Amino acid sequence: MSEDQGTLYAVIPAGGSxxxxxxxxxxxxxxxxxxxxxxxxxxxxATVERLAPLAAPAKVLVVTGVAHAVEVSRQLAExxxxxxxxxxxxxDSCAAIALxxxxxxxxxxxxxxxxxxxxxxxxxxxxxxxxxxxxxxGARKGLLMTLGITPTRPxxxxxxxxxxxxxxxxxxxxxxxxxxxxxxEVAENYVKSGNYLWNAGMFVWRVDxxxxxxxxxQPQLHAGIARIxxxxxxxxxxxxxxEVWQTLPRISVDYAVMEGSAAAGRVGTVPGDxxxxxxxxxxxxxxxxxxxNAGNVVVGKDATGKQAVLLRETQNLVVVPNSGRLVAxxxxxxxxxxxxxxxxxxxxxxxxxxxxxxxxxxKSKGDLHYI
Numbered sequence: 001m002s003e004d005q006g007t008l009y010a011v012i013p014a015g016g017s018x019x020x021x022x023x024x025x026x027x028x029x030x031x032x033x034x035x036x037x038x039x040x041x042x043x044x045x046a047t048v049e050r051l052a053p054l055a056a057p058a059k060v061l062v063v064t065g066v067a068h069a070v071e072v073s074r075q076l077a078e079x080x081x082x083x084x085x086x087x088x089x090x091x092d093s094c095a096a097i098a099l100x101x102x103x104x105x106x107x108x109x110x111x112x113x114x115x116x117x118x119x120x121x122x123x124x125x126x127x128x129x130x131x132x133x134x135x136x137x138g139a140r141k142g143l144l145m146t147l148g149i150t151p152t153r154p155x156x157x158x159x160x161x162x163x164x165x166x167x168x169x170x171x172x173x174x175x176x177x178x179x180x181x182x183x184x185e186v187a188e189n190y191v192k193s194g195n196y197l198w199n200a201g202m203f204v205w206r207v208d209x210x211x212x213x214x215x216x217x218q219p220q221l222h223a224g225i226a227r228i229x230x231x232x233x234x235x236x237x238x239x240x241x242x243e244v245w246q247t248l249p250r251i252s253v254d255y256a257v258m259e260g261s262a263a264a265g266r267v268g269t270v271p272g273d274x275x276x277x278x279x280x281x282x283x284x285x286x287x288x289x290x291x292x293n294a295g296n297v298v299v300g301k302d303a304t305g306k307q308a309v310l311l312r313e314t315q316n317l318v319v320v321p322n323s324g325r326l327v328a329x330x331x332x333x334x335x336x337x338x339x340x341x342x343x344x345x346x347x348x349x350x351x352x353x354x355x356x357x358x359x360x361x362x363k364s365k366g367d368l369h370y371i
Contacts, residue, residue: 008136008204009111010055011100012047014064014072014118015090019359020281020352023343024320027371028067032118033075035300036279038289043279044118045075050125051116054132061103062118063087063096088245093201094256095248098214098221102229105207112139114204115253121288123275131272135204138172143268144213144261145204146175148197150273154187157280157353159199159254167268175267178259197271199254200278210257217260224248282336283352286318318349343370 018031025031032044041049048060057078063085064072073084085103087096097115104111114132122128135145148161159181164174178199182190190196215222224244231240249256261267277288286297295316298309308321315333323339336352338345347355362370 007056007059007112008051008054008132009059009061009104009108009113009207010048010051011097011104011113011115012044012060012062012118013093013096013100013115014044014062014068015087015093015096016119018119019356021279021285022355022359023340023345023370024322024338029071030068030119031279033068033071036285036289037121042075043121044072047116047118047120048076048079050122050128051114053129055114058083061085061100063100065090088242090250091245091248092250092252094214094218094221094251094253095225095245097203097253098211098225099228101207101210101214102225103232105211106229106232109208111207112136112204113207113210114202116202117200117278119279120200120202121275121277121279123277123288125274127274128272131270131274132204134171134270135268137170138167138268138270139204139206139209141168142206142209142266143167143172144210144258144266145172146258146267146269147200147202147204148173148175148269148271149200149276150271151191151196151198154184154191155198156181156184156187158278160187160190160196161199161269163195163197163269163271171270172268173271174265175262175269178254178262197269198276200276201254203253203258213257213261213266218249218251218256221249221251221256281352281355282318282320282338283349286316286336286349316349 014032018025021031033042035042037046058080060079061083062072066086069084069086073081101113104113131147135147138145160179161175162177162179164176167174224247227244228241231237258267279285289297291297296311296314297318299320308326309319310328312330314329318336319327320338321327323341327337327339334349336347336349359371
């Protein structure tokens with residue numbers, strides 16, 4: 001890539017507590033801080049590493065919560081501390097991404113920026129980088145670009161992008177509409193038609209183009225972000241951030257900007273097939289990490305670096321030993337077993353999505369120390 005084309009600022013929104021990965025993932029130590037990659041790297045560290053060919057550490061910005069800022073800084077020692085943007089409270093993805101875009105625009109008004117989730121697994125990094133580079137081409141032309149994932153099955157847990165024709169001569173396609181999570185029948189039709197991609201929530205755009213669309217569609221949010229960024233390099237930063245942040249609308253960037261921009265013909269996508277997985281639950285984790293001959297997957301190690309697990313005549317287990325105790329299983333199959341110092345989870349793999357309901361139960365009982 002030639003210098004005059006400019007490199008990329010990589011923004012990583014690192015929020016959410018990953019409730020379907022409870023009790024491993026907690027509000028104070030969410031899934032992106034855990035090594036769920038099959039290596040010692042956390043999901044967050046793997047994300048930064050993967051983006052290294054396009055974004056040097058000085059051009060990586062992480063937007064995270066007060067509770068996680070210290071650990072994020074510790075895990076990403078090479079990222080300048082001023083690039084860790086701490087949001088006073090969760091306001092969904094639009095405010096977080098908009099604040100990062102506005103901070104970048106102060107440094108470089110027409111910079112290219114990509115937004116990438118902190119907690120996704122990607123198995124084909126070179127292909128991922130190729131797709132981002134193709135998206136950067138569309139972004140330079142003024143399109144708000146999404147990375148669309150080529151669907152491998154009728155998935156009801158993801159949103160979809162309805163694609164139109166090519167834009168120009170490259171790989172960029174127009175996005176006609178953002179579609180909500182569909183029913184199984186609708187998802188089946190989407191996949192068969194070949195005109196729909198999964199919406200992975202990863203974006204590439206010029207910061208000036210994005211901020212202009214934000215001003216057009218969400219004037220209140222734009223005005224609030226502008227006030228915060230005006231004070232960014234002054235002693236008043238914390239005071240203004242604290243005062244204005246809580247007044248910003250809680251809304252995702254898809255609803256706030258991308259849907260309206262697509263309707264106006266300003267969104268493009270590049271279809272990607274790079275082994276993407278959003279690690280939504282333990283069953284999915286079991287599918288993407290290496291298994292033994294009987295299909296058992298052990299996630300992580302104890303403090304000594306050993307896998308403290310004893311399995312006999314078991315099949316298709318996902319075992320997460322995270323307490324220092326030995327986890328032993330005999331004669332069982334298709335289970336998830338998660339052992340942490342203060343909570344143990346056992347459930348069938350095919351009910352992994354429902355783990356979130358246990359967290360809801362704990363909330364309703366007031367047992368917040370387990371969350």
